[in-house]
Amino acid sequence: MNAPSSLPPPCAGLRIGDMAPDxxxxxxxxxxxxxxxxxxxxxxxxxxxxxxxxCTTEFVALAREAAAFEARDCALMALSVDSLFSHFxxxxxxxxxxxxxxxxPIVEDPTLVIGRxxxxxxxxDNDSATVRTTFFIDPAGVIRAMTCYPANLGRSVPExxxxxxxxxxxxxxxxxxxxxxxPGEPMLAAPSxxxxxxxxxxxVTGWFLRDNGGKA
Ligand code: BEZ
Numbered sequence: 365m366n367a368p369s370s371l372p373p374p375c376a377g378l379r380i381g382d383m384a385p386d387x388x389x390x391x392x393x394x395x396x397x398x399x400x401x402x403x404x405x406x407x408x409x410x411x412x413x414x415x416x417x418x419c420t421t422e423f424v425a426l427a428r429e430a431a432a433f434e435a436r437d438c439a440l441m442a443l444s445v446d447s448l449f450s451h452f453x454x455x456x457x458x459x460x461x462x463x464x465x466x467x468x469p470i471v472e473d474p475t476l477v478i479g480r481x482x483x484x485x486x487x488x489d490n491d492s493a494t495v496r497t498t499f500f501i502d503p504a505g506v507i508r509a510m511t512c513y514p515a516n517l518g519r520s521v522p523e524x525x526x527x528x529x530x531x532x533x534x535x536x537x538x539x540x541x542x543x544x545x546x547p548g549e550p551m552l553a554a555p556s557x558x559x560x561x562x563x564x565x566x567x568v569t570g571w572f573l574r575d576n577g578g579k580a
Contacts, residue, residue: 483497
């Protein structure tokens with residue numbers, strides 16, 4: 365039976381626009397403090413457990429694309445409830461089996477203090493494993509996007525990069541990213557809030573659905 369709790373279910377605790385809660389913890393690259401990653405983008409993500417199949421494929425895929433995150437001035441930081449020594453043993457196995465070294469930090473969170481602050485784990489769940497949450501944190505420390513996948517569905521690294529590209533392009537151009545947007549494709553302008561623009565538009569969608577004219 366699940367214990368009653370006032371804590372929210374996974375992914376319901378923090379909202380887009382919130383400051384990412386700061387923490388300091390042990391990780392595979394030494395002690396890390398979240399706030400020391402400010403001035404760069406940061407993708408903070410949780411995984412259910414070390415030495416599990418889907419998680420292993422995610423870490424191999426992310427380690428292979430680490431340079432693509434670096435190219436976007438974005439650090440990666442992983443987190444699970446497993447101990448630092450479990451993380452080390454898993455990374456050694458990944459290196460020996462798949463030929464990739466995971467060099468981004470993996471934080472240990474055995475007390476779930478970080479996982480609970482970020483809503484990475486359900487307080488209603490008897491299983492303490494974190495679910496697959498991903499937080500896209502901007503250089504000011506603000507959560508700009510987040511995703512939440514179940515343990516049995518691996519994340520898409522191309523989609524993680526696309527989210528990052530989209531957020532960075534939105535900031536750089538003050539524009540909107542349409543469905544399926546990819547870097548290099550046109551973006552949308554914000555809709556007008558002025559009734560004169562509504563009546564002056566050449567067609568019925570011209571005042572709210574229009575590209576941004578390729579403005580950088
Ligand atoms: C996995 O990574 O394969 C996994 C982890 C926890 C539960 C189920 C699957």
